[in-house]
Amino acid sequence: MPANNQTTLGIAVAITVAPSVPDVELALIVSTTNKVRDSDPYLIAFIQPIDPSNPKDWPHSRKIAVTDVLSAIGFCPIMAGTIMAPALPTIKTELHMNSTEVVMALSIYLLATAFGPLAIGPLSEIHRRKNILHICNAWFLVWNLVCVFADTKCLLIAARFLAEFGASSTYALAGGVLGDVWRPEERGRSLCLYLLIQLLGAAVGPIIGGFMAARTTWRWMFWSISIFQAAMLVAEMAIFQETYAPIILRQRAAHLRRSTGNLQYRTVYERQDNSKSVPTVLARALTRPMRQLALHPIIQITFLIQAWSYGIVYLVLASFASLWTGQYDQSIELSGPHYIAYAAGEIAGRSADPSWIATTACADARKTASTAPNPASS
Structure with a gap:
C-alpha cells in the first residue's frame, strides 16, 4: 500500500x-x-x-465540558453519602434500628466504594468508559429510589450499599477520564476543577438533610438526590463522549x-x-487491581492510609449531627452548617494538588531534557 x-x-x-x-x-x-x-x-x-479524534487534542471547551459533567455526576454520590446524617435519630426510631445499625446504614455506603472500582475500572477499558459510566449511574439512580420506599432496616442498608456500588464509577473512572483528555502539565488545573464541585457535596448534603429532617420526612432526602441524579444522567448522556x-x-x-x-x-x-x-482478556483486566494490591508495597501503604482516613471521616460524619443536637442543644437545622468546616478542609487540602502536580511535571521535564542525547554530539 x-x-x-x-x-x-x-x-x-x-x-x-x-x-x-x-x-x-x-x-x-x-x-x-x-x-x-x-x-x-x-x-x-x-x-x-x-x-482531532484524540481526546488530548480536543478543543479546550470540549475538555472543560467533559470535566464539568464528571464533576456534577460525582456531586450526587458524595451528597448522598452525607445527606442522611442529620436524620439518623429519626430513621433509627422509624425503622426500629439500634445505634450500630443506623450508623451502618450511613457508613456501608463507603464500603461499596472499596469494591465497585475493582470491577468498574477494568470493565471500562473493555466495554468503553462512556457505556460503563451510563450504566453505573443509572444503577445508582434505581437503588437510590429503592431507599425512598425502604420500610425495613435491612432493605435500607442493602439499597444504600448497592446504590454506592454503582455510584463508585465516578471515583473509578474520574482519574482515567481526566488522564485521557488532559496532558500531564494540564491535569493539576483540571483536577482542581473536578474536585471543587464534587467536594461541596460533603457540606451541602448535611445542610439540606438537616432542614429536610426538621421540616419533612427523611425520605425526601432520597427523592431530592434521585431527581438531581436523573437530571445529571440526561446531561451526561448528551455531553459525555468516549475518551479512552x-x-x-x-x-x-x-x-x-x-x-x-x-x-x-x-x-x-x-x-x-x-x-x-x-x-482471558477480561479475567486479566478484572484481576489486575488485586494483583497490583498484592504485589506492590506502595499501593498497599496507600490503601491502608486511605482506608484509615475514610474510616475517620465517616465516623465524624455519623457523629457530628448528634453531637451538636445532643451535647450543645442545637436544632437539627443548625447542626448542618457545621459540615462546612469539613468541606473547607477538603477544598484547602485539594487546592495544593495543582501546584504540586505542576512542580513534579516541571521537574520531570527538566530531568528528561538533561538525560536526552545531544544531536550535535551524534
Missing part, C-alpha cells in the same frame, strides 16, 4: 514520528507504534502531532475493515491481544 495514500474515507491511517511525550503511559504506546510503523501500514494510530484512546482507535479500525473489506487493519492493542480469548 503506498505510503502517500494511507487514508480511506477521510480516516487517517498514517503513523508519523511523535514528538517528545512527557506522559509515561502514552510514551510507551508511541514507542511501540513507532517501531512497527514502517513494516506495518495497516496499524491504526493517532496522527501526530494533532489528531484504545477504544477510539478500535472503532476507527473496525470502520476501516467494514468500509474497505480489508481485515488487516488493527490497532497496536488489538495486535497485542489478538491471540488471547475474550475471557
Whole structure:
C-alpha cells in the first residue's frame, strides 16, 4: 500500500514520528507504534502531532465540558453519602434500628466504594468508559429510589450499599477520564476543577438533610438526590463522549475493515491481544487491581492510609449531627452548617494538588531534557 495514500474515507491511517511525550503511559504506546510503523501500514494510530479524534487534542471547551459533567455526576454520590446524617435519630426510631445499625446504614455506603472500582475500572477499558459510566449511574439512580420506599432496616442498608456500588464509577473512572483528555502539565488545573464541585457535596448534603429532617420526612432526602441524579444522567448522556484512546482507535479500525473489506487493519492493542480469548482478556483486566494490591508495597501503604482516613471521616460524619443536637442543644437545622468546616478542609487540602502536580511535571521535564542525547554530539 503506498505510503502517500494511507487514508480511506477521510480516516487517517498514517503513523508519523511523535514528538517528545512527557506522559509515561502514552510514551510507551508511541514507542511501540513507532517501531512497527514502517513494516506495518495497516496499524491504526493517532496522527501526530494533532489528531482531532484524540481526546488530548480536543478543543479546550470540549475538555472543560467533559470535566464539568464528571464533576456534577460525582456531586450526587458524595451528597448522598452525607445527606442522611442529620436524620439518623429519626430513621433509627422509624425503622426500629439500634445505634450500630443506623450508623451502618450511613457508613456501608463507603464500603461499596472499596469494591465497585475493582470491577468498574477494568470493565471500562473493555466495554468503553462512556457505556460503563451510563450504566453505573443509572444503577445508582434505581437503588437510590429503592431507599425512598425502604420500610425495613435491612432493605435500607442493602439499597444504600448497592446504590454506592454503582455510584463508585465516578471515583473509578474520574482519574482515567481526566488522564485521557488532559496532558500531564494540564491535569493539576483540571483536577482542581473536578474536585471543587464534587467536594461541596460533603457540606451541602448535611445542610439540606438537616432542614429536610426538621421540616419533612427523611425520605425526601432520597427523592431530592434521585431527581438531581436523573437530571445529571440526561446531561451526561448528551455531553459525555468516549475518551479512552484504545477504544477510539478500535472503532476507527473496525470502520476501516467494514468500509474497505480489508481485515488487516488493527490497532497496536488489538495486535497485542489478538491471540488471547475474550475471557482471558477480561479475567486479566478484572484481576489486575488485586494483583497490583498484592504485589506492590506502595499501593498497599496507600490503601491502608486511605482506608484509615475514610474510616475517620465517616465516623465524624455519623457523629457530628448528634453531637451538636445532643451535647450543645442545637436544632437539627443548625447542626448542618457545621459540615462546612469539613468541606473547607477538603477544598484547602485539594487546592495544593495543582501546584504540586505542576512542580513534579516541571521537574520531570527538566530531568528528561538533561538525560536526552545531544544531536550535535551524534
